[in-house]
Amino acid sequence: MSGILSYLITLGIMAGIFAILTLGLNLQWGFTGLFNVGIAGFFAIGAYATAFLTKGPSPEHLGGLGMPIFFGLLISAVVSGLIAFLIGLPTLKLKEDYLAIATLGIAESIRLIFTNEAWLGNGNRGIKDIPKPWAELSAAPYYNLLFLLIIFIIIVFIYFFIEKSIHSPWGRVLKAIREDELVTASVGKNVFRYKLESLVIGSMFMGLAGGLYSHYISFISPDVFHPMQFTFLVWVMLILGGSGNNLGAIAGAFLVWAIWSGSEFLTDLLARISTDPKVSGMITNIQSPLRIILISVILELVLLYRPDGIFGEKKIL
Amino acid sequence: MLVIKNLEKDFGGIKAIHNCSLEVKKGTITGLIGPNGAGKTTLFNLISGIYAPDKGEIWFNGERIDGLKPHRIFRKRLMRTFQISRELQKMTVLENLMLIPYNQDGEGLSGVWFLPGKVKKQEKNNKKRAMEVLEFIELIHLKDEYAENLSTGQKKLLEIARTMMADPEMILLDEPGAGVNRTLMNKLVEDIKKINANGTTFLLIEHDMDLVMNLCDPIIVMNEGSKLTEGTAKMIKSDPRVLDAYLGV
Numbered sequence A: 001m002s003g004i005l006s007y008l009i010t011l012g013i014m015a016g017i018f019a020i021l022t023l024g025l026n027l028q029w030g031f032t033g034l035f036n037v038g039i040a041g042f043f044a045i046g047a048y049a050t051a052f053l054t055k056g057p058s059p060e061h062l063g064g065l066g067m068p069i070f071f072g073l074l075i076s077a078v079v080s081g082l083i084a085f086l087i088g089l090p091t092l093k094l095k096e097d098y099l100a101i102a103t104l105g106i107a108e109s110i111r112l113i114f115t116n117e118a119w120l121g122n123g124n125r126g127i128k129d130i131p132k133p134w135a136e137l138s139a140a141p142y143y144n145l146l147f148l149l150i151i152f153i154i155i156v157f158i159y160f161f162i163e164k165s166i167h168s169p170w171g172r173v174l175k176a177i178r179e180d181e182l183v184t185a186s187v188g189k190n191v192f193r194y195k196l197e198s199l200v201i202g203s204m205f206m207g208l209a210g211g212l213y214s215h216y217i218s219f220i221s222p223d224v225f226h227p228m229q230f231t232f233l234v235w236v237m238l239i240l241g242g243s244g245n246n247l248g249a250i251a252g253a254f255l256v257w258a259i260w261s262g263s264e265f266l267t268d269l270l271a272r273i274s275t276d277p278k279v280s281g282m283i284t285n286i287q288s289p290l291r292i293i294l295i296s297v298i299l300e301l302v303l304l305y306r307p308d309g310i311f312g313e314k315k316i317l
Numbered sequence B: 001m002l003v004i005k006n007l008e009k010d011f012g013g014i015k016a017i018h019n020c021s022l023e024v025k026k027g028t029i030t031g032l033i034g035p036n037g038a039g040k041t042t043l044f045n046l047i048s049g050i051y052a053p054d055k056g057e058i059w060f061n062g063e064r065i066d067g068l069k070p071h072r073i074f075r076k077r078l079m080r081t082f083q084i085s086r087e088l089q090k091m092t093v094l095e096n097l098m099l100i101p102y103n104q105d106g107e108g109l110s111g112v113w114f115l116p117g118k119v120k121k122q123e124k125n126n127k128k129r130a131m132e133v134l135e136f137i138e139l140i141h142l143k144d145e146y147a148e149n150l151s152t153g154q155k156k157l158l159e160i161a162r163t164m165m166a167d168p169e170m171i172l173l174d175e176p177g178a179g180v181n182r183t184l185m186n187k188l189v190e191d192i193k194k195i196n197a198n199g200t201t202f203l204l205i206e207h208d209m210d211l212v213m214n215l216c217d218p219i220i221v222m223n224e225g226s227k228l229t230e231g232t233a234k235m236i237k238s239d240p241r242v243l244d245a246y247l248g249v
Helices: A003-030 A039-054 A069-092 A096-116 A141-165 A169-179 A181-186 A191-217 A228-242 A246-273 A276-307 B040-047 B070-075 B093-098 B109-114 B116-137 B151-164 B182-199 B209-215 B232-238 B240-247
Strands: B003-009 B014-024 B027-031 B055-060 B078-079 B168-174 B199-203 B219-223 B224-229
Touching: A003 A039, A003 A141, A003 A191, A003 A228, A039 A069, A039 A096, A039 A191, A039 A228, A039 A246, A069 A096, A069 A169, A069 A191, A096 A169, A096 A228, A141 A169, A141 A191, A141 A246, A141 B027, A141 B109, A141 B199, A169 A181, A169 A191, A169 B093, A169 B116, A181 A191, A181 B070, A228 A246, A246 A276, B003 B040, B014 B040, B014 B224, B027 B040, B027 B182, B027 B209, B040 B055, B040 B078, B040 B199, B070 B078, B093 B116, B093 B151, B109 B116, B116 B151, B151 B168, B151 B182, B182 B199, B209 B232, B219 B232, B219 B240, B224 B232, B224 B240
Parallel strands: B027 B199, B027 B219, B078 B168, B168 B199
Antiparallel strands: B003 B014, B003 B055, B219 B224
């Protein structure tokens, strides 16, 4: 398989995992106005949950139950949803700022717990050899294409699930809460219940995305789950693509991931072409700040010229 | 219909509502007037469940409702509007209305997924009702417009339309006439009269004395957190205590 094609496939898989995160966030923020800044935490929980369940026994970490991957992914979503439920219970009755602080704090706590409690997930050394689906095929040249297909099917499934749910009286209540909580309560809706449902369902998708990441990379460690990549970047994807628009959320994920990881590809290429080792060294050094600047500039431009995102919300007629 | 007994509400030492007792009779359009800071909007917030009172009781249709959450009070068929229109901005006028009916099966995810036929039927009925209301309130041409794009007056009409969708037994209107021009005001008055003729009780706060005097009977005057007096427009006009309250003597 040619290099470019295999690069595009790996790009697609990661972008697809981000798309699932973005769809989850869109349900919470785009449709309900819940400010979740702990995406990386829900993602991490999903990733660790399935690793514990599906890997064979190992002295390095908890679990090792050797369960089927399908089951592991299911539990990833369920555990993540459960944590969201526990966070939502005390915070969703308060003003929105509290949810933001709670999710932010809990996401960091989760990362630090996995860093420091080595008996849980082998600390900073992480968990390796997490099984891949249809592992006997994993040496085949088109294995990643198969993985991409799985991700694609899951995205389609989630997309239709959310679309159907949103285009209903249920979705109408969520949007009303996003617009004005007090009015929604004054017309008889139990606002707390709806916010909890939205938070839990969105976080379940985030957990599932974490599980998929685990099985795709086969290795996880706490420093993967830094808020920069799995919280901040997901927010950028949603804002760029168009909050309140599921297709926009997916498009935003693919676009931003292409830029994010493409900039790496580009600087690598430049560093390699350059004959002067000083210049190539410099290019390698600026690589990671460069892409943050690049993404930030694009975000600024979109916010200035298309404040509702590239796609924006569709009016329901 | 609505009975308030010895209500108290403090905000950090300020007695917003102090030993307030009053009653609204079924079928009336009762006016609630008083100088700024008299506690009218606070009273509305207490009745509609946004705040819980510190002391006292609120009874509606023979049931005690003080301390209940806003959505529970709505379900007792007591609804309120807001002083500054609070339309659901990024939702169409039609969506703003279709949100209102209570007990929609499609408002639970299980209904959306397992009772699609029933939900579709209810949606059709709710849409029909919403269109009738929009027809009555003369906003039908704006049904697909985002509510944020409406003018101030149209937003007031939308608030009225929302109460019509709910078809409550009693409506609390917080300054329906604020920021509304004469023509629209007359329309509002006519609409309120028509809805009242169908048996809905109103309690309304208003600063526009013309509107209060020709719409409300009786009129309750509040001052410093409690009821000062109550009577017909004529009685209120000639009561020296009311003038004193307004002039701050």
